Amino acid sequence: MIPVSAPKRQYLSHRSEIDAAISGVLESGWYVLGSEVTAFEKEFATYCGVEHAIGVGNGTDALAIAIKALGIGPGDEVVTSALTAVATIAAIEMTGATPIAIDVDPTYRTLDPSLLAGAINAATKAIIPVHLYGQAADMATITKIADDHKLTVIEDCAQATGALYHSHHAGSIGNVGCFSFYPTKNLGAIGDGGMIVTNDPVLATAARQTRQYGWNDERDSLHPGVNSRLDEMQAAILRVKLHYLDADNNRRREIADIYDAALSGTGLPVPARRADTQHAFHLYVIDTPHRDRLRDHLTDNGVGSGIHYPSPVHREPAYENRLGDFERPQAERLCDTVLSLPLYPELTDGEVDQVATALAAFKAT
Numbered sequence: 001m002i003p004v005s006a007p008k009r010q011y012l013s014h015r016s017e018i019d020a021a022i023s024g025v026l027e028s029g030w031y032v033l034g035s036e037v038t039a040f041e042k043e044f045a046t047y048c049g050v051e052h053a054i055g056v057g058n059g060t061d062a063l064a065i066a067i068k069a070l071g072i073g074p075g076d077e078v079v080t081s082a083l084t085a086v087a088t089i090a091a092i093e094m095t096g097a098t099p100i101a102i103d104v105d106p107t108y109r110t111l112d113p114s115l116l117a118g119a120i121n122a123a124t125k126a127i128i129p130v131h132l133y134g135q136a137a138d139m140a141t142i143t144k145i146a147d148d149h150k151l152t153v154i155e156d157c158a159q160a161t162g163a164l165y166h167s168h169h170a171g172s173i174g175n176v177g178c179f180s181f182y183p184t185k186n187l188g189a190i191g192d193g194g195m196i197v198t199n200d201p202v203l204a205t206a207a208r209q210t211r212q213y214g215w216n217d218e219r220d221s222l223h224p225g226v227n228s229r230l231d232e233m234q235a236a237i238l239r240v241k242l243h244y245l246d247a248d249n250n251r252r253r254e255i256a257d258i259y260d261a262a263l264s265g266t267g268l269p270v271p272a273r274r275a276d277t278q279h280a281f282h283l284y285v286i287d288t289p290h291r292d293r294l295r296d297h298l299t300d301n302g303v304g305s306g307i308h309y310p311s312p313v314h315r316e317p318a319y320e321n322r323l324g325d326f327e328r329p330q331a332e333r334l335c336d337t338v339l340s341l342p343l344y345p346e347l348t349d350g351e352v353d354q355v356a357t358a359l360a361a362f363k364a365t
Helices: 007-013 013-030 035-048 057-071 088-096 139-148 201-210 232-242 245-263 291-300 331-339 348-361
Strands: 050-057 075-080 098-102 123-126 152-156 178-179 193-197 284-287 338-341
Touching: 007 013, 013 035, 013 232, 035 193, 035 232, 050 057, 050 201, 057 088, 057 152, 057 178, 057 201, 088 098, 088 123, 123 139, 139 152, 193 232, 193 245, 245 284, 245 338, 245 348, 291 338, 291 348, 331 338
Parallel strands: 075 098, 075 123, 123 152, 152 178
Antiparallel strands: 050 193, 178 193, 284 338
16 A cells, blocks of 8 residues: 655665764754754755744744734634644633634645634734645735734745745745644654744744743843754754755645646546745645545555544544634535655656556546
8 A cells, every 4th residue: 555655765865964963963962952953944044034033842833932022822813724733723822812713725725814804803813825735825815914904924944945936935924934843744854843934033033032932142031931953963854854855845736737637537527736936845645525536445455544643623522612602614624635645766667657547547527
């Protein structure tokens, strides 16, 4: 069975470099917030085209620390997408702020900007667009609305490392961008990791202090903080992998094109690409009412698949009736119809052909 994700393959493809990076950290004797983290922060900031990058423990913490650093907390509301990982909502609640989830547009499956006006009120302080599946949300419209209402835009880039929007990297468009380095991501650690990026020096300082007890350089706690630090081992591993990110994303797009071609004539739609963007294809997601039949067909042909996500966040037991009183028909429909195919740069040509052949043999009607 071809797995829908296989992070070990990326380690094996760069094994000697990664092993050397790990050995270097072990020999250094410095394991938390040392030279590897500092170097990776600089390299990642340069890659994203921003001035500042702050390494943290994971992607959820990246969002929560960014929100805290912006001074958003109890009594404030943050608007985001109903079709996202639960982590987006959990991060907002970690700060004491109230998450509000609105629907997505049916074509690109990202936050629908036309619904923002109905969700913004005096308590609203920020918007978190989620660059779902590796494709940027409609940032031009979202940032315009945010500017008009004096709101902050926090990009959830967990699935979109390397994605472009109007030639700008995801994470560099709003006020702050937040990334996850979970092992299955386009840039994945061998463990957890996250990053906050921004061009705002005041926000960067606040985030850097918040990740470590609110400390300044003299270790005075200037404000309440947390303990969420990207460790040296993961930073060293991510530095190796960053060199290959663009090539890996190009391979993802090549595979996506092959899947597109295989779907022609099946009656199944290909994932839509937003104009003037570069999709990072963290996931290749088909939207079809025939999902269960397609999934069974793929399994019978030795192809694994996944569902991202089986439930919109407002239907999760922890958040039901707590994310605002809005209709979200598109998010609810998509959770019944989306199916993710295997898509990672280490797929062999033979495996890609196997997936494509299985797709081409399916008939929607």
